Amino acid sequence: MVVVETFFTIIAWLFFITGCYIVFSCFIGTLRFKDFFVRVHAVKISNIYGVSFILFALAINSADIIIFTQLVLIIILNILMTITTIHAICRIALNNNIVHGGFSRRKYNEMKEEERKKEEEEKINNLHKETTNNL
Amino acid sequence: MILISIILFLIIAAISIIQLCAEAEFFSKMLMFFYFIINFTTFILSYFLFSNKFGFIISMIFPLIILNSVLILLFIKQKVKSEEKW
Numbered sequence: 382m383v384v385v386e387t388f389f390t391i392i393a394w395l396f397f398i399t400g401c402y403i404v405f406s407c408f409i410g411t412l413r414f415k416d417f418f419v420r421v422h423a424v425k426i427s428n429i430y431g432v433s434f435i436l437f438a439l440a441i442n443s444a445d446i447i448i449f450t451q452l453v454l455i456i457i458l459n460i461l462m463t464i465t466t467i468h469a470i471c472r473i474a475l476n477n478n479i480v481h482g483g484f485s486r487r488k489y490n491e492m493k494e495e496e497r498k499k500e501e502e503e504k505i506n507n508l509h510k511e512t513t514n515n516l
Numbered sequence: 517m518i519l520i521s522i523i524l525f526l527i528i529a530a531i532s533i534i535q536l537c538a539e540a541e542f543f544s545k546m547l548m549f550f551y552f553i554i555n556f557t558t559f560i561l562s563y564f565l566f567s568n569k570f571g572f573i574i575s576m577i578f579p580l581i582i583l584n585s586v587l588i589l590l591f592i593k594q595k596v597k598s599e600e601k602w
Contacts, residue, residue, distance in 0.1 A: 424551050466585040474543045
C-alpha cells in the first residue's frame with residue numbers, strides 16, 4: 382500500500398512540476414512576445430497543457446474519488462472552452478484583417494501613410510534648405 | 517503542492533491584469549482578459565481545494581468558466597458591430 386501511495390505521489394509531483402514549468406514559461410512568453418498570433422499560441426499552450434497538468438496533479442494528490450472526478454471534469458471543460466474561445470478570437474481577428482505585429486490593416490496603412498508624409502516633408506525641407514543656401 | 521499552485525496562479529493573475537490595462541489593441545486586450553480569467557478561476561479553485569470547501573463551491577466554478585468564453589464572444593461581437601457602423 383505504501384509503495385502504491387509513493388508511486389502516485391511521485392507521478393503527481395512529476396505532473397505538477399511539468400505544469401508549473403509550462404505555465405511559467407508561457408506566462409513569460411505572453412508578456413514578452415510582440416506578435417498577436419504567437420501570444421495566442423502561448424496562452425493556448427498555457428491553458429491546455431499547463432493548467433490541465435497542475436489540476437491533474439492536484440486530482441491525483443487529493444485521494445478522494447469525488448474530488449478526482451470533479452477535477453477531471455473541470456480539466457475536460459477547460460480544454461474544450463479554451464479551444465473554442467481561442468478559435469473564435471483568432472477567426473474574428475483574421476476577419477478584421479489583423480496582420481502580424483498585432484495591428485489591424487487599417488491602422489497599419491495609416492502608419493505607412495504617416496511615414497510617407499514625413500519622408501515627403503523631409504524632402505521638401507531639404508530642398509528648401511538647399512535653395513536658400515544657393516541663394 | 518496546493519499552496520505552490522495558489523501562489524503561482526495568484527501572481528500570474530495579478531500581473532496579467534496589469535498587462536491587460538497596458539495593452540493598446542482590442543484583440544490583445546481580449547486575449548489578456550481571457551488569460552486573466554482562466555488563471556483567476558484556477559486560483560479560486562486551488563484555494564477552495566486548500567480550504568476543504570471544494571464540493572460546495574464547485575457549482576459556482578463551472579458557470580464562471582463558461583461565462584468567461586461567452587463574455588469574450590459578446591465583447592468581440594459588440595466591437596465588430598461598432599466597427600461596421602463606423
